[in-house]
Amino acid sequence: MTPHMAERRPTMMDPPVESLLERVDSKFTLVTLAAMRGRQINSYFNQLGEGLGTIVPPQVTSVSRKPLSIALEEVAAAKITYHRPTDEERAGEAAEGEEQ
Template sequence: MALDHDTMIDPPIENLLGKVDSKFTLVTLAARRARNINSYFNQLGEGLGHMIPPQVSSTAHKPLSMAFEEIAAEKIIWTEAPEPVEEVVVEEDPDAEAQAAADAAADVTG
């Protein structure tokens, strides 16, 4: 049973984990968004404007903290991962191997 107590992370990790399916997903989602926020602040003076600005007003000046706050405020929504694609197995024609061997032998002999 998890006890409610003060943590170093604001918003608390328990609230953040309720928004995604695993710790790995939380870290990946927050890291990607933090990279976008950092790029936004880096390109501000250039006038490019193709990055999405932070979606929450934050007292934190760190991109990762802003990303966590966006996840907690449900501004960044995680969707289910796509189903893995099944591998397609192509059966080789046994006659093709014999033909390739015969072609290679014909090239060597003459």
Template sequence: MPERRASLMEPRMEQLLDRVESKFTLVTLASKRAREINDYYNQLGEGLGKIVPPQVTSVSRKPLTISLEEIEAGKIEAVAIEEDEEGAAEAEEAPEASEATETVASSSEEAE
């Protein structure tokens, strides 16, 4: 007879959510890492060795389960990407340019 589990999913969702900010972050992080693990196993025969292997010992052979176990163990963390200063400066200049265009357009309408 199969062994009963306390939950359908191991590791438990509550334990995983303690490691990340939100469910969206958890899903994104786990899926990206699962793809990396899948790519790692696919490139083993080629001898490239460019992709990081699984960071935990797991009885599961499924990449998504392995990635969730890595998150639970604290081996994988989500890092927020910050905008560079140039991108932020360009975003600030764009509204000013559109305001200047509107001002020129209204001035030419008044002249007519």
């Protein structure tokens, strides 16, 4: 190993958190996105024997059986993304809620 190369320490996290944070704007967004997708994947696995469902199956091939790990792999592979609503979109949703 050459002295100018940074040594990468092994971690239990794969994909590494640093690479995941490059795909989102904050740690909070990463946690929220992975949790939401992990619940969807868990629901998908639970309804497998019941016929066609509305939940999207995992978008990556994974050796993991844990929904959250699969969700993080999807984030790392840019298979899932997020959309942060603008102020105008939030105002429109609030107005629609008041009309009902």
